Amino acid sequence: MxxxxxxxxxxxxxxxxxxxxxxxxxxxxxxxxxxxxxxxxxxxxQPVLDEPAPASIPLLPGERTMARRVRFGLVNACTLSSLGLGLLAIFVAMAGKPQIAAVCLVACVAFDGLDGALARKLGVASPFGAQMDSLADMCSFGLAAPVVVYASLTQEAVPQPAAALACALVAGCAAIRLARFNVSPKDGRFFSGVPTTMAAAVLALAVLIDLPLPGMAVLAGVALLAFAMVSSFPYAKLARVVKLPPWLWLLPVVGALMQPRMTFVLVVATYLASGPILWMRAKRA
Incomplete structure (x- = not known):
């Protein structure tokens, strides 16, 4: 006891x-x-778990009906189409046909604009779709566009190292531009820097219409476009551009009928110059 x-x-x-x-x-x-x-x-x-495992985040927020899933799939099919056309542009450019590859790039631009418009109209915009669109843009506009331009420049009297450097600059600036756009607050009126979609469209059209410019002048234009993408100059969005007075639209239309190549150069130069002009006006205000 x-x-x-x-x-x-x-x-x-x-x-x-x-x-x-x-x-x-x-x-x-x-x-x-x-x-x-x-x-x-x-x-x-023997760890003791105090909290349950986090639940998975749905790709499509909101009501999960079959109709919304179909609309969601349609929007992402447009994004994948842009991605596929970008890959096709690379393959065609590697085969030595840069002008046909430029047509694929123009189609990429069309599908890129279509998926965003459809997502908003059908009510299926989502963070997943935004990230997927950004990745497709990097493939189509950050990689395919420089490859097409490089294939076109190598057919001209342009040193290959200089052409490769200019095209690599486009790819790097496109990556910076897309990453900055993803983390920056959105402005409904202006872009900060030239968007990658517009830069790719300019490059594709320049290859398609075969600008009669010296090779070094084209290289300088490619480098200028790359730096414009990562600049902080404000560039008007398409919704504001289409609201310009009708008589301003007559000038490029008439010019395109008479001298399409020269009109294209002037329109692109005017748009690139509009960023610094708007920036200086905002500083003075």
């Missing part, structure tokens, strides 16, 4: 000597015995 009481007293003393230890990781708790009490190391191999 006396020995049982002594053992009970020692057990109680050992129990009181234990302290609860909570590690730096959430959800893990350990009982550390006091000095002189044997350490049970198996307790450290």
């Amino acid at each position: 006396g020995r049982r009481s002594a053992e009970t007293s020692r057990a109680a003393t050992a129990t009181r000597a234990e302290v609860l230890y909570t590690g730096s990781e959430p959800g893990l708790s350990r009982t550390i015995p006091a000095p002189g009490v044997p350490l049970d190391t198996t307790a450290f191999d």
Whole structure:
């Protein structure tokens, strides 16, 4: 009887000597015995989870009806079409047919504008779609467009290292432009820098109409367009451009009928110059 009481007293003393230890990781708790009490190391191999595993995030927020899923699939099919056309443009350019590849790039631009418009109209815009569109843009406009331009320049009297450098500059600036757009607050009136879609359209049309310019002048224009993408100059969005007075639209239309190549150069130069002009006006205001 006396020995049982002594053992009970020692057990109680050992129990009181234990302290609860909570590690730096959430959800893990350990009982550390006091000095002189044997350490049970198996307790450290048995984490205690205090929080349930996070639920997966749906690709399409909102109501998950079959009709919305079909619309969601249609929008993403347009994005994948743009991606596929960008790959096709690369393959055709590698085969030595840059003008046909430029047609594929123009189709990429059309599908890129279509998927965004459809997503808003059908009510299936989502963060997943925005990220997928950005990745497709990098493939079609950040990689395919420079490859097509490089294939076109190598057919002219342009040094290949210089052509490769200018096209690599376009790819790098496109990546910076897309990443900056994803993390920047959106402005409904202006772009910050020339968008990659418009830059790719300019490059594709320049290859398609075969501008009668010296090779080094084309290289300079490609480099200027690349730097314009990563600039902080404000460039008007298409919704504001179409609201210009009708008489302003007559000038490029008449010019396109008479001198399409020269008109194209003037329109592109005017748009590129509009960014610094708007920036200086905002500084003075």
